[in-house]
Amino acid sequence: MSNQSCVRIQTEWDIVAARQLGRNVAKELGFGIVDQARITTAISELARNIFIYADKGKVCIEKIYEKGHAGLRIVAIDNGPGIMDIRLAMEDGYSTSGGLGAGLPGVKRLMDEFQIVSSPETGTEINAIKWIR
Template identity: 75%
Template sequence: MELQSCVKIINEWDIVAVRQLGRNVAKELGFGTVDQARITTAISELARNIFLYAGKGEVCIEKEFENGKPGLKIVAKDDGPGIADIRRVMEDGYTTSGGLGAGLPGVKRLMDEFDIHSKLDEGTKIIAVKWLR
């Protein structure tokens, strides 16, 4: 069983590909359709952010197991410009693209765990996990 699969994010089709990968892994792990939708929405948002703000990067989907409990981990990373003010981008309603996306606060709400590390001119790494209930 493959525990990790990564998709390089270079164009919009890669966002579609990593969404599909995430949905398939979520289904394999036994997540219901509502949680599958939450996971694919989070993946979409993270991949789109890489595409829009960093130009390129990758999103990895991993199967996690903690005390026998399965989960799905998303690791989104890029070598882009980084995020100057993480607190600000984590505010609801904050947007730089003018879009109606859920943004990073939405990703945090959709998932059970959320962690973000970013350095200016070095890039950003976001890890989000959803546990099977």
């Protein structure tokens, strides 16, 4: 995937770097200000989850083109402990870190497509796509 850029997530600063990368790519693709904000918020949530729960991982941003539409794919990958109950993790208000619990359900709402695969053996991979309207 030649139009994919990744940021390793190990420190708080990496979260900032991932957000910045996402905003720049969204701007390049022609997303409006509101969608740029949605994308950077989603990236922030995903990167923060990696930082808090998995210790380290990466967030990749990719320009995608399908059937004449342009979009942006966020892939968040870690090899942390995995999410024990994805259904529960996708419920509004659920949090294991004492946070607001807006994380994953919030990301799903902010983006157009959302997919999560997780297991204790392999960690978690989240794919989220936003299409230009």
